Amino acid sequence: MKQLALVIDLNVCVGCHACVTSCKEWNTSGTAGFMADKNPFHKDPVGTFFNRVQTFEVGQFPETETVHFPKSCLHCEDPPCVPVCPTGASYKRESDGIVLVDSEKCIGCNYCSWACPYGARELDENQKIMKKCTLCVDRIYDESLPENERKPACVMACPADARLFGDVNDPDSDVSVAIRERAGYQLMPEWATKPANHYLPRRKASITIHEDELVRSDNPLKKEHKLPMPDDDDQTFDDVTSW
Amino acid sequence: MRPAISIIFLTTLIGAGQGLFLALYTGQVYSTFKVLPIQDPLQFYALGSLFALGLLGLGLFSSFFHLGRPERAWRAASQWRTSWMSREVIVLPAFMASVAAWGLIHFSGWNPTLFVIRDAFNVDLALVTGAVATVLCFALFLCTGMIYACMKMLQEWATPLTVVNYTLFGCASGFTLATVFAARQVSVQTEFFGGWAIVLTVMVLITRIMSLVRNERIRPKSTIQTAIGIRHSHIVQKAQGAMTGSFNTQEYFHGASKRKYKNVKWAFLILVFPVPLCLVLAGLATNLWGLYLAAFLVQFAGLFMERWFFFAQANHPQNLYYQTV
Numbered sequence: 379m380k381q382l383a384l385v386i387d388l389n390v391c392v393g394c395h396a397c398v399t400s401c402k403e404w405n406t407s408g409t410a411g412f413m414a415d416k417n418p419f420h421k422d423p424v425g426t427f428f429n430r431v432q433t434f435e436v437g438q439f440p441e442t443e444t445v446h447f448p449k450s451c452l453h454c455e456d457p458p459c460v461p462v463c464p465t466g467a468s469y470k471r472e473s474d475g476i477v478l479v480d481s482e483k484c485i486g487c488n489y490c491s492w493a494c495p496y497g498a499r500e501l502d503e504n505q506k507i508m509k510k511c512t513l514c515v516d517r518i519y520d521e522s523l524p525e526n527e528r529k530p531a532c533v534m535a536c537p538a539d540a541r542l543f544g545d546v547n548d549p550d551s552d553v554s555v556a557i558r559e560r561a562g563y564q565l566m567p568e569w570a571t572k573p574a575n576h577y578l579p580r581r582k583a584s585i586t587i588h589e590d591e592l593v594r595s596d597n598p599l600k601k602e603h604k605l606p607m608p609d610d611d612d613q614t615f616d617d618v619t620s621w
Numbered sequence: 622m623r624p625a626i627s628i629i630f631l632t633t634l635i636g637a638g639q640g641l642f643l644a645l646y647t648g649q650v651y652s653t654f655k656v657l658p659i660q661d662p663l664q665f666y667a668l669g670s671l672f673a674l675g676l677l678g679l680g681l682f683s684s685f686f687h688l689g690r691p692e693r694a695w696r697a698a699s700q701w702r703t704s705w706m707s708r709e710v711i712v713l714p715a716f717m718a719s720v721a722a723w724g725l726i727h728f729s730g731w732n733p734t735l736f737v738i739r740d741a742f743n744v745d746l747a748l749v750t751g752a753v754a755t756v757l758c759f760a761l762f763l764c765t766g767m768i769y770a771c772m773k774m775l776q777e778w779a780t781p782l783t784v785v786n787y788t789l790f791g792c793a794s795g796f797t798l799a800t801v802f803a804a805r806q807v808s809v810q811t812e813f814f815g816g817w818a819i820v821l822t823v824m825v826l827i828t829r830i831m832s833l834v835r836n837e838r839i840r841p842k843s844t845i846q847t848a849i850g851i852r853h854s855h856i857v858q859k860a861q862g863a864m865t866g867s868f869n870t871q872e873y874f875h876g877a878s879k880r881k882y883k884n885v886k887w888a889f890l891i892l893v894f895p896v897p898l899c900l901v902l903a904g905l906a907t908n909l910w911g912l913y914l915a916a917f918l919v920q921f922a923g924l925f926m927e928r929w930f931f932f933a934q935a936n937h938p939q940n941l942y943y944q945t946v
Contacts (some may be wrong), residue, residue, distance in 0.1 A: 436855070
């Protein structure tokens, strides 16, 4: 069965928030109505977003690393938000695995948002209905768009190409290959929600050199210099003495 | 979690209404089997069911304030196969209808005897209707409790004790209210209700303390390491994705100071248990109905705080993504 999802490469994400603004720009004119901002120009503005980038610092100074962490609905294969919905407004599409909220049926009871361990759902202050990432369902199938633009707005916007989009159940898709070969992982596996979105971990280019490799007797670095001739009774190795 | 005032009203009001009905019906069953003297159907059962219906109706009314789109509330009955909330939406009106029928039978006086057990005990229509209502009453307690207990990611709620506590709190407050009602009617059932109010309050004291002890010892399954998938013992959040608040920083945090949180806990432990127990005991000794009324009011106020604490204590795993709230 098809399961569309995002794969987010934490090794590449620079935390520019382009995906956040692009998501809001596209979806605020989406079919489910605009995404409300309360007090946008006053004290304590609050807005509805489908996607946010958070920043964590891992380690203690001086051994620290900054990790930018984009988070949106993970489109779980076993979504806990769907069975709890009393109206059936919250549903998972059979055809492509996208989890959606029917804006005509939602009663705004917040119960699905309690069931989601990731906090991926937000109640719209204006419409009083639950909203969440739709994987730009109104973009990815739009045949009026050029084929290479039929991707979620966040994927289109990412300048670092940290966001991949595709079918995680197709073993040959870009996202499946990335998950398989670059150690893609899921968030909070302890709740058995089977998130479709995966994250690719930070990676560092490093090689392991053991000390004996630096000081070994046949260290090729020493070949640079002319070495003294050994005594006749000394043991010798090939390549370590100069004649 | 943020305590939702409308839900606090809903659960405490319908709990008391359910408990009141159970008390009155238990009295009726005892009368049928001639353990207690028979009460006046009009003054006692019809009026009592009206009070129970009033509480249930107020609870139902307040639940609408929890909804963003109350005009669509009727849709909430559709997903009873999977959603405990949907089941509650069906069972609550069904229970109210059965209580109304039970009260109406007593009010109208049309209460034919359906069959006789051992030529001595008359089983009438009201008794059978009440039995149906009792089943629905316990189903409603189950639904209300399971709405919270089924949320496995809210570990403080995900325990059978949640259902037990909702049931026993409802019964305790309902029996206390029934004691007030019976004492006002100068009924001989006052002591029966008062005695059970004491027993139920002691029972729920035990189960609530069990759940408090359990919740103190909870080890969260989710950690910041599983939340972002980075294995390091020292991870600090530097940005939450929004400079001011968001739905995520409002809905999942109670926002009260540590002191208030602790005070509410002790306040409910005092107001729900020892104070009403003493007042009911004093009432039983002196036969003053005002003491029972005070017991009910104090306990009901305490239940408000208990429900507030129940919400505030639940720690949602999404809060791991919002470390600096």
